Amino acid sequence: MERFSNVSQLSNLRGFDALTQGETAVEELLLSKCNEFKSKRIGFNKTRLAVLKQMEESEISEWVGICSDLEESIIGANQKKVLMFFAERIIRDHVTEEIAEELMVNTLLRKEKFGFEGATKSLAGYLKCGRITPVTQTYLEFSEENEKGEVIYYEPRQH
Structure with a gap:
């Protein structure tokens, strides 16, 4: 080796x-x-x-704030780059524009359900639970939650 x-x-x-x-x-x-x-x-x-x-919860809190700010603006190419940069910063792996946008939508769903601090804690619980999942699985889980309008996954599924 x-x-x-x-x-x-x-x-x-x-x-x-x-x-x-x-x-x-x-x-x-x-x-x-x-x-x-x-x-x-x-x-x-x-x-x-x-x-x-x-990871510090403050990093996730910053992500929630960025999503909240972008929610009120039209998301153009520059905003997508910002989303990707900050999504990679908290996920610590490569993300695509689609993954970053889906994560943003999910973050806003969590904020709507639990408030700003609750969204931060919920995402922290998911990301810091001690299991590694492929980013594509995270994307699929967040997509499912976004589609249903409910937070289902508090930590990644085991396969």
Whole structure:
């Protein structure tokens, strides 16, 4: 098995920038985890799990605020870039415009149901629950909730 000696060997991983966000400590953790598990993908997931668990609720609160502000404006190309940037910041993985928009709609649903603080706590519970799910699964779960107009998932489903 390959041993990774520096972070540049991992920088081509899909989602690398969203996960590490230029933070040296996260890059070092990623390198360590990839070597520990002798796998880029497993190392990425283990690092993502650790980073999500340590995430401050203030980051999620900031996301709720951004969604609330964008709700009142027309979402153009620049707003979509802002959404994607902040969605990747809290999900810590690559997201598409569609995923970012669906997450925004879900955030607004949670805000409507639970208020600003409740939405923050609800999203924090989902993201920090200790399970790693593919971003596509998160997208599908949030899409289902948005379609039904109800919050169903307080943590990711196990498959």
